[in-house]
Amino acid sequence: MTREIRLVALGGLGEIGKNLMLLESGPDIIAIDCGLAFPKDEMLGVDFVIPDISYLVERKDRVRGIFLTHGHEDHVGALPFVLKEVNVPVYGTKLTLGLARRKMDENFEGPFDFRVVAPRDVVEVGSLQVEFVRMTHSVSDSAGLIIHTPCGTVVFTGDFKLDQTPVDGEVPDYHRLAEVGERGLLALLSDSTHADRPGYTPSERVVGENLSRVFYRARGRIIVTTFASNVPRIQQVIDAAYKYGRKVCVIGRSMENVVDVAIDMGFLRVPLGTLIDVRDIRNYPQSKIVILSTGSQGEPLSALSRMSVGEHRHIKIVEGDLVVMAASPVPGNETTVSRVVDNLFRQGAEVIYTPESGVHVSGHASQEELKIMLNLTRPKFFIPVHGEYRHLVIHAQLAMATGVPPSNVLVGENGTVFRLTPDHAEITGTIHTRDIFVDGYGVGDIGHPILRERQSLGEAGAVFLSCVLSKDTGEFITPPEVKSAGLTGTKHQEAVASEVINVTRAYLSTLSREELQDKEYVEDELAAVIRRLFRNELGRKPLVMCNLTLI
Structure with missing residues (x-):
């Protein structure tokens, strides 16, 4: 049995989004996550961007499965396009696969093989044993991966923060992570998104407390927008609405889909009679309504954007409406979000949107949590992932500060090939990768x-x-x-x-x-x-x- 592994980054290194990492051990290959990225301003007409999987397709007979860490689009959104070329089993937790299935229904025809796993379950594929470990993030049922290889054990954190008081009560599995570290960890691949932020990321529960105060003071209709996949945030909006006797109307296709899936799978608890249809809003006073809407990133066709310019067919902004922007703009979306906020003010609404309002916290670990992860697992080798290049470099510096030797820290970009043995790690080269643009029904036909x-x-x-x-x-x-x-x-x-x-x-x-x-x-x-x-x-x-x- 071979005593080396290779890690090949097809996406997610040097960028936010498009996450796809391959792990090769002898004849076996597994893919970790399968995400898309949203287009930059200069990508006119492009709907989204997916990884270049040419390298994977050339080796598809060796691919044993795709392992998903959580249900965000930058981790599952490319799945329909990848499975058309490499149709292998897909492993993930219950909600993750529930959200991924909606993406498949939109863009995939034919059979596919989804296999639900629970935290601490172990999946054997070829020479590899892949164990799921509970993590906390801004979508419920998130997991990291503990991958046991003939060369040693590798931990892939997925997106995470160390939330001590998560809304669903499911804290990270510190015990299992520490146990892996105690037994000797070959390599840690860890989320770098907020490696440049000092301190700790606040708990999601803080948002619930602030939302409750906002709802208590509100006298008119409340409109809340957040990421559609942020089930803990949606839960806290529903909880606050129920507490103050308000009905909740969900508007926007992606939000409606997530709410349906989360309720069906038991990840969203909604008191009977709390949710109402948009056509029933007129039956209640404005002071008894909460609208949960898509559009937190200023997407031009989203429900909130249409409301902001008076073009939504059901909801018209009126004087006295309170709009809560319970999400921060993703880098690159600041201008579109600001435009929506301005338009909402023009329509007569009050808008809560500043970071100081406390109605949003990140789902990614800040520096002190990243150090805790490093100290819990004590890896021999460290590879920062999931971040723009500056995030990767800063995360590498954090690893060195916790005692990982500089020669054991590897920073790469998309296309980088990492080679690891029990005693050595190195970057052996790069493969050609490029952005694949999806434009309508066209995939990769424009450049x-x-x-x-x-x-x-x-x-x-x-x-x-x-x-x-x-x-x-x-x-x-x-x-x-x-x-x-x-x-x-x-x-x-x-x-x-x-x-x-x-x-x-x-x-x-x-x-x-x-x-x-x-x-x-x-x-x-x-x-x-x-x-x-x-x-x-x-x-x-x-x-x-x-x-x-x-x-």
Whole structure:
């Protein structure tokens, strides 16, 4: 039996999201998590981004299973796309697979094999034994993985914080983690999201206390938005509503789905008669209503965004409404969230959104909790995961501060290949990885060149030119046609078209009949001539597309 393992990062290192790590031991490969990332501002038209699984597909006969740590989209959202290529058993806790199943229903046709496990259950796959261990995070039923290999034991924390008073009462399994550390841990791979935050992350229960105070003071309707998957937060909203005699209406497809799954599986406790349908809101006074809505990240099509501009078909913001933003903006979403908050104020609502309000706490461990995890498990080797590069570096420094030798700490990025033996760890190289863009029904069929075209369209508009010429004489058979979009106002379009036609005639008149036959070359050169025209005359750089037809 081999005495080395390889860890291959296909996503989640040097970025937030798209988490997918492979562990290879001899002939056996397992995948840990299978997530997506949401598009950056410059990824125009992209719905989301998934990992490049080419490396995995090439070795699919060796893949024994996919192990999920929790139900957030950055850990399960790519599952339908991966299983289309590598259909293997998927292991996870009850709620994790319940949330993942909703993603499968949306994007997958055909059979799939979900296998529910409980904390401390051990799954044997090939030469590996994978044990699930209870962790706390901002979604219930989260777990870490203790992976027993012929080379030694590896702990993968998943996303976590060390919450001493979680809403569901399920604290992290300190005893099992300490036991693994006592017996000797080969490597720890630990969540780095908040490695740059000193101290401890507050307990989720603190949010419940602050929500209760907010609800007590409110006189009108209350609208609360949070991450749809944050079941503990949803539970505390329901608890506060019930305490003050309010009904709860859930709005937004993703929120409705999570609430349905969590209730069905027993992770959300709702007093009888507390939930009402949106059509029944009119039957109650405003002071007796709580709306639980999607849109905490300012998503343009979310329920809260539509409310903020008066476009939601059921809910209109009125004077006296109190909106509680019970989530902090994910990096990159600050502008869209601020826009929604501004619009809510314009509609007459009061909005609670600042960090000082205490209506949101993170689900990720801060520095002191990360040190506790390191000291509990006492790993020989340490690899920080799940974070942007600065988070990984700072987490590496924390590990060294707790006594892990610098030579035993490895920091990588997507594509990095780590090799571990009982006595040595090293980075042996990288594999090629890239972002795979999902755009509507298309998966991976657009890349950065198309995104650059879309950006150019958005920034400077476009010009479309069509010319029909005689193949024999080079004369125009019909006048050139010019269309522009996003470039000038209507009253200037004729003048723009005239200028384009003039430079087109002038350029084509310089070409010999032989040169005209190279259609692609002529189209490219003509587009360059027209771009220069607009750069010189208007200081703009539109996208120019030319179509030359020779008859």
